[in-house]
Amino acid sequence: MKFFVEKSELQEAISKVQKAITNKTTMPILEGILIKAENNKLILIGSNTELTIETKINADVIEDGSIVIESKLFGEIIKKLPNSQIEIHSIDDNSINIKCLKSTATFIHMDAADYPKTPQINENMIFSIPQKLLKNMIKGTIFAIAQDETRPILTGVLFQVKNKKLNLVALDGYRVAVRTENIDNDNVINAVIPGKTLNEVAKILEESDEPVHITFTPNHILFNLGNTKVLSILLKGEFIKYESIIPNEYNLKAIVKKNEILNSIEIASLIGKEGSNNLVKLDIKDDTIIVTSNSQLGTVREEVNIILQGESVKIAFNSKYLIDVFKIMEEEEIVMEFSSSISPCVVKNKENDNCTYLLLPVRLANNN
Amino acid sequence: MKFFVEKSELQEAISKVQKAITNKTTMPILEGILIKAENNKLILIGSNTELTIETKINADVIEDGSIVIESKLFGEIIKKLPNSQIEIHSIDDNSINIKCLKSTATFIHMDAADYPKTPQINENMIFSIPQKLLKNMIKGTIFAIAQDETRPILTGVLFQVKNKKLNLVALDGYRVAVRTENIDNDNVINAVIPGKTLNEVAKILEESDEPVHITFTPNHILFNLGNTKVLSILLKGEFIKYESIIPNEYNLKAIVKKNEILNSIEIASLIGKEGSNNLVKLDIKDDTIIVTSNSQLGTVREEVNIILQGESVKIAFNSKYLIDVFKIMEEEEIVMEFSSSISPCVVKNKENDNCTYLLLPVRLANNN
Structure with a gap:
């Protein structure tokens, strides 16, 4: 095997296939990257049996061949080499030589014949x-x-x-x-x-x-x-x-600025963390959501302006679940739909109907 | 106690004094920040008895007072508040109220009288x-x-x-x-x-x-x-x-481009890590340092151009010690002075005589 390849391309390919390589494998060969050099291409494969990643890059292949090389060290060395052309060639049956400007490394490698076969997929559907x-x-x-x-x-x-x-x-x-x-x-x-x-x-x-x-x-x-x-x-x-599971009806619909409610829940969650279950309470009425939380250290109260349609409601959530959803949503204005303090809340974008999130509330004792 | 303070200034002050506050204290009061409001200033103090940090910021103090407030939660809440003016005032003997636009929080605090006295230093020498x-x-x-x-x-x-x-x-x-x-x-x-x-x-x-x-x-x-x-x-x-300890004489002086030698040692150290003691070997002669390392996985060989004065030498180091020094040095050209393969190496800037680093080599068996 002998080929020339650009360092930056090889580095990127290694980093892609490494995403499938885990350290905790019972098959040592899967700690390696399978490298095939043929038809002026390099094919790199990384796998943990559940996930297999294969990527193809251009190379100047002088002599075809296949090896399996320990992924971590190989990746670290390639990353550190200067941005230039790298030459890799077999020295003997179990080692290769890597050259890049004034750097030279030799590596023991494993036998490509021992690498598990990737399932062949018919790309038709x-x-x-x-x-x-x-x-x-x-x-x-x-x-x-x-x-x-x-x-x-x-x-x-x-x-x-x-x-x-x-x-x-x-x-x-x-x-x-x-x-x-x-x-x-x-x-x-x-x-x-x-x-x-x-x-x-x-x-x-x-x-x-x-x-x-x-x-x-x-x-x-x-x-x-x-x-x-x-x-x-x-x-x-x-x-x-x-x-x-997802309800189609609601008694209360609130249009909310996402970053405002996110920030308020985050502040409230700081003190809620001290308590038992990250609890934040929402009191929704009169075009306002009042967010509160408390622990033995103190209390927090936040007000968020909203546009409200329908009845008012008091409801409590694990703040983590609200934060997860608000953080991932893409529109600045979102819609929250409620039915009662013990029914799930549905969260959507105001404009684009491309997501639906449902959150179960935490049931509170009546006097809360 | 009652004062108004800019959120950004308070946040910066908290983050400064928190550098002295450790979680692992046997005195719970030292998990708090001492805040004194007086003369239109806030003084914040954090301490772990070995280290004490005190910082002063402007505030609009309506009523003097001192409290100690749990540092972590207080810091997190202030950080999350909007960039605006914050009002803090005592509600009763052991709690304060924090207001910022539509956010309100109340906190239990500790008694400033229980906070250890800071040693008084006469700032004369x-x-x-x-x-x-x-x-x-x-x-x-x-x-x-x-x-x-x-x-x-x-x-x-x-x-x-x-x-x-x-x-x-x-x-x-x-x-x-x-x-x-x-x-x-x-x-x-x-x-x-x-x-x-x-x-x-x-x-x-x-x-x-x-x-x-x-x-x-x-x-x-x-x-x-x-x-x-x-x-x-x-x-x-x-x-x-x-x-x-630092020798004044040498038999070999090498002028080296710092980033080149650093990169070469880093590449060599990757493979050296697999071995016993992060060993890299330097073979210095003919205006070149040849850096080598090896382990059961393979070998690395790097060439670095230098300007050499004096005899040639072969010497080995723990790569970590070389990397630590090269990473921290500020000039691009550095001087390395050697006497023999078992004598310490002295590293300096080529121009500015403001630093001296001495490194002990690793002694090798003769056949290496």
Whole structure:
């Protein structure tokens, strides 16, 4: 094997495939990056069996070949080399030489034949969506996945294709997050992607209008970004029928400036942290939300102006859940819908109907 | 007590005095900030008994008074309040009310009478030095203090005033760091400041030519920055006579581009980390330093061009010690002086004679 490659391109490719490489693997070869040099391309692959990332870059390949090289040290060395062309060539069956200007390194490597085969996916059931849109949809839902493993399916995000729409849905028993975009596809699909791997997918997706092409198989989802492909397993099992949980009616609708309510909840949450359950109380009436919290150290009271339609209500929440939602929402004006102090609250953008968040309140004793 | 104060000024003052407040105190009152309102000033004090920081800001004081308020929560709340005027006033003997636009908070506070008295220092034996200069001198030495407590005096930095010079000196048995500046003072002083407190002093010093006035007493050093005063205890005991350790002669002098040697040592250290003692070897001859390192994973070889005067030498170091020094030095061209493979190396700036670093080599078996 012998090739020349630009340092910056190799560094970027390493950093992409490293997102699939974990230290806690029982297969030492998966701590390595598989590098294939052929047809004037380098193909780099990183995998932890659940998630596999493959990326292709240009190289001047003098002699084809494949190796597996320990990912961490290789990545650190390449990163530190000067911005110039790097030459990599085999010295013998188990070591390579790396040259870059006045730097030279030799490395022991592993045998490419021992690297697990990547499942072959037939890229036929495809729809496409701009990368930045999917990135936002993931960020807008993934925070609401279940953190514990009691119901493993809830540690994933549902990708639902239905009525020419893509819905991403996460829920953990206390809240539901739904993001929706139109897509040009008539299929009906329900697939649940593990939150852990989806997090890494979100990091690889770029803030660009370039499309990502998506293929589903019974066991996998494939994200094709052009030169980079990301393959994740799906979680097995039935997702919760989330549509029936979200109420369509309300008794109170408040239009709120998102940053104002976020800041008020954050102030109130500081003192609420001292108490038991991050409790903040909202007293909604007369075009105002009064946010209060208290602990043995003191009390906080915040006023937020709103536009109110309907009845007034007093309701309490775990402040963390409100903060998570307000932080991720994109519009400055949002709508909060309430029915009673013991019914869930629904939060949406005022303009764009592309997200729905549902939050369960904390039930208070009557005298609160 | 009642006063009005600008949020940004109060926030900055809190963040300054918090540098002296530790969570691990056996005196709960020291988790608080002492706030005194008098003469249209607020004085804030934070202390951990070894280090005390006092800062003064303008306020519109309607009614004098003193309280001690739990530092962490108070700081977090003030930080989150809008950029506007804050009103703080006593409600009763043990609580205050904080108002800022539409935010209101009430806090339990502690009794100012219970706060330990700060030692009164007579500010008479004073010299002054620009803040940014002292900040650089501290940063340029403090990394070399001893990390273990076997010889407590070495966990501090020596402030030595002698021959109209201020020398800061730190050493840990493997290396010595000396920074020197001229000052206008004829006294002879040797005082050792604990590294922990000096770190906080460096954070408070600004990148400015404004002076810091320094007073020594037998047990304390006082840094007076105008509105802020920092008082630290001194370490007891005799510092090592560092002057006799630093050799004045050498057999080899190399003029080196600092960033080139730093980068080469960093690359070599990546692979050296896998081995036993972060070892890097320098082979200095023919206007080149060849930097090598190796481990069971591979080897690295780097070439650095230098200007060499004198004999050639092969010598090995713990890479961390070289990196620490090169990272902190300010000139692009530096001088490295060697005598033999088992003698210390002395590193200086090429132009400005304001620093001297000494590094002990690692002794190698002959066949290396």
